[in-house]
Amino acid sequence: MYVKICGLSTPETIEAGLQSGANWIGFVFFPKSPRHVEYGKAKELVGPVRGKASIVALTVNASDDELDAIDQSINPDIWQLHGAETPERVVHIKQRYGRPVMKALTIRDEIDLAAIPAYEDVCDILLFDAKPPKDSKTELPGGNGISFDWRLIKGLKLKKPFVLAGGLDPSNVAEAIRLTRPQGVDVSSGIENAPGVKDRQKIIDFVYAAKQAAEML
Numbered sequence: 001m002y003v004k005i006c007g008l009s010t011p012e013t014i015e016a017g018l019q020s021g022a023n024w025i026g027f028v029f030f031p032k033s034p035r036h037v038e039y040g041k042a043k044e045l046v047g048p049v050r051g052k053a054s055i056v057a058l059t060v061n062a063s064d065d066e067l068d069a070i071d072q073s074i075n076p077d078i079w080q081l082h083g084a085e086t087p088e089r090v091v092h093i094k095q096r097y098g099r100p101v102m103k104a105l106t107i108r109d110e111i112d113l114a115a116i117p118a119y120e121d122v123c124d125i126l127l128f129d130a131k132p133p134k135d136s137k138t139e140l141p142g143g144n145g146i147s148f149d150w151r152l153i154k155g156l157k158l159k160k161p162f163v164l165a166g167g168l169d170p171s172n173v174a175e176a177i178r179l180t181r182p183q184g185v186d187v188s189s190g191i192e193n194a195p196g197v198k199d200r201q202k203i204i205d206f207v208y209a210a211k212q213a214a215e216m217l
């Protein structure tokens, strides 16, 4: 079970993630997000992560110039594409940087699963997240702390590993894992005290709960 802690922005919370055994540490490069980190700060933050966990760079419809800047500042291990990137764009990014791409697909209804085949042929990892709430004014395509109906992906036969995201927290991640059997889980809001403010203990509790649940499968 790969556990991704997303949207970290302080050395203390990164240390909590590493000590608790998180596999992926995610940095958000999206200025509209309360979790956004500037390139210079990200460069300082990734030092302790390298070699201990994979560094995930999360972007939303980023241009090549933006990806180049992130590449130069933190040399990420994995790209997480969380916008409306097309399958062709995924192929381009994989070829340009030669590293794995995790493509987020947002789900609300069964119809949303129709996008999967085109992406699972080209990405390395799928990430299933909830769509932003209807009628909400949020400009964030992720990190909204809401879940989708996990039953929609139960038993799905996929060609690629998948990560479950959306509204997970230390109290529900075990049930989510039991029901959907993902290869990884991802959390942001559920380990925060306020948008963008991560809580050390919640990080530790989340990673522990996820790893324990995986052992029980």
Ligand SMILES: O=C(O)c1ccccc1NCC(=O)[C@H](O)[C@H](O)COP(=O)(O)O
Binding pocket: 006, 007, 026, 028, 030, 033, 034, 035, 058, 060, 082, 129, 140, 141, 142, 143, 144, 145, 146, 165, 166, 167, 168, 186, 187, 188, 189, 190
């Ligand atoms: O976290 C953000 O602020 C964010 C902004 C823009 C695009 C994606 C974003 N987060 C993506 C993630 O990987 C989150 O961890 C995932 O959406 C789950 O978030 P949450 O429901 O808050 O746990």
